[in-house]
Amino acid sequence: MPTGGPARHQAQQRCKRLNEAKQQGMRILMNSVSVIAVVAVFSLQTFSVQAIAMGEGVIPACSSGAPQSHNGGLLGTLTVPDDLAKIYGGALSKRNIVIEVRRTIDGEIACASPLAGLSIFWPYAIAQIAATRQPGSGELELFRFDDPTYPFFLDIPKLDAKKGQDCASVMDWEQLVKLGWANARIDHLAEASACFQKAKSLRPRSIAASYGIARSASGSDRVPAYQALAALAPEFYEPRITLAAVLSTQGHFEESENTLMAIVGEAPPLPVQLSAYDRLAYEYDQLNRRRESTAARATVVKLKQEIWRRDTSIVDSNDLGVETKNLAAIEEESGDFNSSVTHFGEAVELLSNPKTSEAVRFEADLGRIRSLRKLGREGETQEACSSWNHRLRALGSELENAHWGGKELSTAQWEFSCGNTRGAFDAIERILKRKPTMDAYQTLERFYRALGQEEPARRTHELGLRFREARDQAILGAIFAEADEIIRNNRR
Numbered sequence: 001m002p003t004g005g006p007a008r009h010q011a012q013q014r015c016k017r018l019n020e021a022k023q024q025g026m027r028i029l030m031n032s033v034s035v036i037a038v039v040a041v042f043s044l045q046t047f048s049v050q051a052i053a054m055g056e057g058v059i060p061a062c063s064s065g066a067p068q069s070h071n072g073g074l075l076g077t078l079t080v081p082d083d084l085a086k087i088y089g090g091a092l093s094k095r096n097i098v099i100e101v102r103r104t105i106d107g108e109i110a111c112a113s114p115l116a117g118l119s120i121f122w123p124y125a126i127a128q129i130a131a132t133r134q135p136g137s138g139e140l141e142l143f144r145f146d147d148p149t150y151p152f153f154l155d156i157p158k159l160d161a162k163k164g165q166d167c168a169s170v171m172d173w174e175q176l177v178k179l180g181w182a183n184a185r186i187d188h189l190a191e192a193s194a195c196f197q198k199a200k201s202l203r204p205r206s207i208a209a210s211y212g213i214a215r216s217a218s219g220s221d222r223v224p225a226y227q228a229l230a231a232l233a234p235e236f237y238e239p240r241i242t243l244a245a246v247l248s249t250q251g252h253f254e255e256s257e258n259t260l261m262a263i264v265g266e267a268p269p270l271p272v273q274l275s276a277y278d279r280l281a282y283e284y285d286q287l288n289r290r291r292e293s294t295a296a297r298a299t300v301v302k303l304k305q306e307i308w309r310r311d312t313s314i315v316d317s318n319d320l321g322v323e324t325k326n327l328a329a330i331e332e333e334s335g336d337f338n339s340s341v342t343h344f345g346e347a348v349e350l351l352s353n354p355k356t357s358e359a360v361r362f363e364a365d366l367g368r369i370r371s372l373r374k375l376g377r378e379g380e381t382q383e384a385c386s387s388w389n390h391r392l393r394a395l396g397s398e399l400e401n402a403h404w405g406g407k408e409l410s411t412a413q414w415e416f417s418c419g420n421t422r423g424a425f426d427a428i429e430r431i432l433k434r435k436p437t438m439d440a441y442q443t444l445e446r447f448y449r450a451l452g453q454e455e456p457a458r459r460t461h462e463l464g465l466r467f468r469e470a471r472d473q474a475i476l477g478a479i480f481a482e483a484d485e486i487i488r489n490n491r492r
Contacts, residue, residue: 061269062100062111062140062310075132078145080124085148086174086208087120088156088181097145099125100310103136110136114269115307116314120207120236121148122269142311157182164188167195173202180212192216207233214239222246237263237272241279248283256283274303290454294330301327301343321350325364332367333449337374344368359403362388362410366417370450373419385418405439406431416447429487438468441483448490456490 078097097117102110109130114122129143156178159165164183170176180195196212203209210229217225226243229236240263247256260283263276277299284293301324308315328343347364365384372381392399392410399407408427416424424447431440441464448457463483 060111062102062113075128075143075145077151078121078125078128078148080121080148083203083206083208084120084124086152086177087118087149087211088153088184097121097125097147098311098314099129099143099145100140101126101129101136101143102138102140103134104138105135107133107135110138113310114271115142115311116271117145117147118149118236118238119269119272120233120238121145123235140310152178156185159183159186159188161186164191166191167198170195170198171202173199173206176202177208177212180209180216184212184216189216189218205232207236211236211239214242220250223250223252237268238275241272241275244276244279244283248286253283253287270303270307274300274307277303290330290334294327294334297323297327297330317350317353318356321347321356321364322360324350325360325367328364328367328371329446329449332371333452333454335452337371341368341371341375344371357403359405359410362404363413366413367450369417373417381418385414388414389418405437405443409437409439409443413443416450425487429484432483432487436467436483438464441467444483444487453490456486459486 098115099122100113100115104110109126112126112129114125117125125143125145128145159182164186165179165188167176167179170179176195176199180192180199183189183192183195193213193216196209196216200206200209200213207229210225210232214222214225214229223243223246226239226246230240230243234240240259244256244259244263247253247259257280260276260280264273264280267273268276277296281293281296281300284290284296301320304315304320304323308317308320324343325347328340328347331337331340331343344364344367348361348368351361351364365388369381369384369388372384392407392414395404397407398404399410404410408431412424412427412431415421415427428440428444428447431437432444441460445457445460445464448454448460460483463486
């Protein structure tokens with residue numbers, strides 16, 4: 001019997017089995033990737049799934065060409081190491097972990113693709129599914145686990161928001177981590193950081209403590225804290241994406257981009273790719289790098305479509321529809337009308353449900369109409385314009401609600417898309433002089449972007465932001481005068 005008696009021996013055996021499970025899960029995870037071909041800068045058009053051989057056996061991602069997965073069931077709470085169970089995800093807590101797998105009749109996992117949940121837990125989820133050894137039918141199945149951090153989340157104490165609590169007299173590791181998150185939750189970051197630092201001194205390899213240190217860091221301490229966590233747990237992707245965001249906010253745009261590109265280069269599972277490309281699109285928007293932003297947003301839409309197709313409960317169809325509509329608008333602005341007519345059409349279909357305001361669908365279909373006109377498809381254009389003309393007449397006074405922004409504004413949008421550009425600009429000018437609204441400024445910006453006029457679009461966007469924040473009548477008067485000048489100088 002090893003030194004320390006039966007209890008110590010049993011603990012060692014449990015630790016050994018846990019490590020073996022993690023290694024098995026990591027082997028599957030690192031092979032269950034949907035590899036996206038990145039040519040030049042985000043010239044991504046198609047998905048390709050690549051299996052990477054590691055030692056004996058090949059475990060690929062589940063094919064993107066497969067039909068909607070079947071529900072494999074909820075497997076209950078995921079078993080993870082005690083340290084990882086103390087990660088507090090905030091808004092992420094109580095979200096299911098979702099893994100798509102195909103099992104053979106012998107109970108082996110033929111493919112596996114994580115679809116939701118914190119990335120640090122995916123290897124354990126895959127290993128736990130594999131450990132059931134249940135025979136499969138060969139069809140794709142979705143397995144869900146409760147978030148393993150939720151019990152800990154419920155156990156975090158509530159502190160007085162005015163005082164917080166220091167950890168000077170606390171020596172228990174778990175209590176230190178709890179107090180760290182309790183302080184962080186009420187923005188007592190100095191106390192939180194002290195608690196996490198003390199917890200890390202007790203367990204130097206603790207991911208939970210390192211994550212807490214990063215989350216509670218401020219100023220110049222944030223980057224090194226997240227870098228240390230990335231070095232400790234590179235398979236924990238969410239903090240690495242946060243690191244990129246922190247770098248960007250501190251003005252290190254190139255380093256932020258490189259961090260995100262490194263993540264993409266690892267070909268991680270779909271949710272990580274989605275988060276990385278979404279952040280890249282945001283970064284490019286801020287830098288006015290429209291070409292790269294368009295390509296990154298195209299990737300975001302493709303990734304959301306892929307996840308939604310596999311499990312409609314993860315990605316909301318309305319969210320996907322709006323994202324697709326926004327991508328189409330960028331393509332229209334850049335003159336890629338073949339792509340914009342396709343994506344505007346897809347957005348209309350996704351937004352055609354009772355939960356979505358008809359005004360949003362109207363905006364998407366008008367974009368499709370404009371793209372059809374640019375492609376010379378007049379028959380389809382006239383039919384769609386006639387249909388919406390009748391629909392607007394039927395809606396009548398309903399157009400005055402907040403969704404539509406008013407009858408005159410809705411009519412101006414229809415006129416612009418159906419060929420009466422001069423009449424549309426005249427209507428916007430009347431609205432801005434008589435009763436300006438944020439909707440009117442956004443519509444005017446959309447007109448200029450559809451026409452490919454970047455400078456007046458940019459100026460109109462800035463005016464809209466100033467209008468939203470302005471209260472002083474003199475400032476509003478200056479804004480209205482500038483808007484009138486923009487319209488007069490850029491009228492078509």
